[in-house]
Amino acid sequence: MKRCSTADLRRLEIVNLCDGVRLGYATDFEFDCDDARILALIVGGSCGFFGIGKGEDLVIPWNRIECIGEDTVLVRMTHQELSACGCGGRKKHKWG
Secondary structure, three states: OOOOOHHHHHOOEEEEOOOOOEEEEOOEEEEEOOOOEEEEEEEOOOOOEOOEOOOOOEEEEHHHEEEEOOOEEEEOOOHHHHHHOOOOOOEOOOOO
16 A cells, blocks of 8 residues: 555546646645545636736546556546536646
């Protein structure tokens, strides 16, 4: 079993497999205190105007995480799920 801390997770860039968009980095986590498990990663407020200012948080449910690698967290979220929080337009890959 691979183990990592929340500090380790915060250093990993989150990338959406559906469109290759870089969503950012986890700034917070939702925990279920009764079951002692992580429910979601939260990418905090980077949906503001051109990344400036406070936008809405993007909540990524744990069941949307496909893989936690050495450098990235791969998630699978549809455009509709991203648009629901107003975060439909995130930073695109430079090589894409």
